[in-house]
Amino acid sequence: MAGYFKNILSGSWSLIVGLSITQKEFFKKPVTLQYPWESLEMSPRFRGHIQLVKDAESGTHRCICCGMCEKGCPSGCITVKGEKQEGVKGKVLVGYDLDFTKCSLCGQCIENCKPAAIEFSKEYNLASTRKEDFHYDLLKRLKEQK
């Protein structure tokens, strides 16, 4: 019988402790961020979709069209179009298409890239109702960046 009352008392005490915790938390400041009004700086290693690196010296990309990114990609979302042009050694990049709908941001392409021509962007505000909006022409994107 003593145990019965002891149980009731200790049980009620645990309930009061619980209430005091939530009441205390009530007076603390919210920890959430009101997203459309405020947003965080992405960390330096944040993985957005890939983009072509703009070379500081030449002012353009560094891609040599070796196709290693295309080969390394597990989901086949990269298409590199290279062309033989006169007077230029090797191939010249004419199109770099990324199908971001399939990309899993693993980073294999960036690891495979010898001249370090691609990097992760910091884009995260991506929303659309159409799939086509996630087919990026990275070469065009690089040119528009200027």
Add this chain to the structure above:
Amino acid sequence: MSSQALSQNKERFELNLGPQHPATHGVLRVKLLMDGEYIVNAEPVLGYIHRMHELMGENRTWAQYLPNMGRLDYLSALSYNLGYVELVEKMAGIEVPERAEYIRVITTELNRISSHLLWFGAFVLDLGGFTPLLYAFDDREQILDLLEAVTGARLTYCYFRFGGCYNDVEDNFLSGTLAFIKRLRSRMPMYHNLVTKNVILMQRLEGVGPISAEMCRKYGATGPVLRGSGVNYDVRKNEPYSIYPEIDFDVPVYHECDSMARYNVRMDEIDQCMRIIEQAIAKIPEGPVMAEKVPKMIKPEPGDYYHTVEAARGSFGIRAVSDGKNQAYRMKLRSPTFSNLSLYQEASKGMLLADALALMGSLDLVIPEIDR
């Protein structure tokens, strides 16, 4: 009492719990045969998020399969990353630099804490308490921030590579991790006062959903489910891998076999994870994080290989069969919750609906990992 009630009443009905149901944490469906509030038979129906990861393993090179590992159990993705890269390193005979091993352990254990925190919140939510979930999310968010700074992703990590890690950690990650551990240590008493010691929670969990050690053995259950049944089995201790042998930690074991025991195991594991991280940070050596000689195209010797690691939900095993090519001939993923859930049908017989959901929550299910 329950079995008597079952036999007397013949008015039974079927109830479909899921695939869209708040308590099944995803797209699990449970076909319930109910007798009033009692469960006569509960048959889980799987496959709603089946993606055939095993076939993908046969179609991709060893390195290309890495991102799949983050998408099995998205809550403790790094454990799966670790299991896979260790298997391939074993197959191809790649040595991993010591610093990389330490980084792997630190990040994996952080990921384990975040997984257990999310489980804690979701479990209490299953029981009807909403607030602890968001407190747990507050802490988990700190871990995600830390891991994002290292791996670049918040959930589906693809960070480990054959022979090391994608990139080195920075010193502010290590100091940030220590600061986080200090913070979580100060928050744990709050969790225990708010939830663990709450009389309603104790009533709902104590003695509910008994799973004996023998049942665990027959069904192959591992992880906290097994440890809550009084079996001291942890792959990190029993089959040490990486640098776990050099680290001093305990395996929490509870003998009550009920939902409360499984709850306590996970809560104690959070403490142990913090101990592991602290020791690893104290010991971490300088050096490279990538092995020097990693073949560009990995072609393991033919044969089959097995490797197991302790994921947050139990032992995760991979059986890979190689035929000497750069793709696996067969990739079998042994997911822990698949086995853990398989005992649900037997364990939930004759339980109340509410208790059966408490039992399901205490198994800590992640459906994409079950369905693969």
Add this chain to the structure above:
Amino acid sequence: MNKLNVIDELKALAAEGMPAAPEVAPVAPPAPEGEEGAAPKKAAPPAPRKNGLLEVVYAVKGVHVDVQVAVDQVVRAAQIIDGAGMTLEAITGVDWITDKELEVVYDYSFTGGECFRVVVRTRIPRDQPNIPTISKVFPGANWHERETFDFFGINFEGHPQLEYLLLPEDCDFHPLLKDFKGC
């Protein structure tokens, strides 16, 4: 659990399953460690292995004992392992299409103390994929066998509920067979 007892019993079981030349049975490929890799390097897919027990190097293979038995012996192998207090980790298949055979692989481990892993395997013809169920011994095998049925179409005789588990109930293909060409 006594490791050596289990090994002996499984060895005896595997030897039983060699009707033609029993003396050849225990003689597995010559080198006791890493044998499968060492011998047929760069060769065509290795020839199907003879039934028998191999003690392999744990650090390389991830298992301690690798035993291949005849089809009708898998239940007895499971009983031996169950009697030793070990647990079933997984069941899976491998499609050896060049040998016209399917391999069924049972992974067992011991959770009660010292680490001990046993893999039991058996081969069945591809056109008649029938194998007795071990779900009477290990109820946990129920789902693993259903999964193997999903992926390989292996018929587990005596299984209480051999239906599609992960694949939709109306599908008519088995995706992990090597001649599966997508649907």
Add this chain to the structure above:
Amino acid sequence: MDLGINVVEMVIYLVGIIAFAAGNAAYLVWVERKGAAHIQRRTGPKEVGPFGLLQPLADGAKLMSKQIIFPDGVDKPLFMLAPLLAMVPAIMIFVTIPFSETLVARDINIGLLMIFAFASVNILALLIGGWASRNKYAVISAARAVSQNVAYEIPMLVITITIVLITGSMNLREIVASQAGPFWHWNILPTNGNFLGPITFIMFFICSLAETNRAPFDLGEAESELIAGFHTEYSSMGFGLFFMGEYANIVIGAALTTILFLGGWYSPFPETIPYLGTAGAWWFLVKMYLLIWTVVLIRWTYPRVTLWSLLNLSWKILIPFSLLNLLASAGLVKFLG
């Protein structure tokens, strides 16, 4: 009798009561959401109006503009009747509640009885709504709600009889009047002469939580088990009425507790803070809303109990204790008072 004045009075009271009930229901939702948010370190509604104060209006407009969906095979008349049954009795109850000495629509001398009579109609709404929905979850929920309400009506009534014994009246105004004076005259405290006061109060509070289907006793709408319970299939204002009915019931529960135990409209310190008045409706409201806040806080703190422990609490703890309590109080009244 002057019929004209009576009708005007009636209309005024009617409008006032409906406005009070509906306004409370709407703004309690806001309090609940905002309170829950801050308990959980969030901000809650903040976009519509300052501090999200216009959120209830936006919610109401949204609910009203939605289509009412009748799933296949529902029992239409019952399906439509249930939300009304949830809301109307709740409004009726407000008729007898005295907010101050004079502010009461109908001063009935068996007001307590009337409140309980109408309060038990509420359970009918859950039962009908759950049954008519033709949904297994709703039926389970209805069955749960009935067993729960039956179990808790008994201790609640027994406790109320205790108060009636002590105060000697079933008129709510007189019950409050018997507690006139500073706070140690209230029924909640043993200083009132009844040393069982605090226990009676706690038992009554638990019962009122259970009767209004509030967490941790919200088994009828246990969302992790039964989706939304009896109102799973309700949309638009059908759902809205259930929701408002629930909050109106909370207000009634808190108001009743205030009347029975917390001295109604009397100030706790009539001597020390006289400039706030020794009595008045606003004292009543302060006490009532404090109780409601406790109810909200409890909801966001505890996990839900199971059906068995809920029934155990009623049959094994509350009913025996309330009966003993009744016996002891009767003895007190007989031999001391």
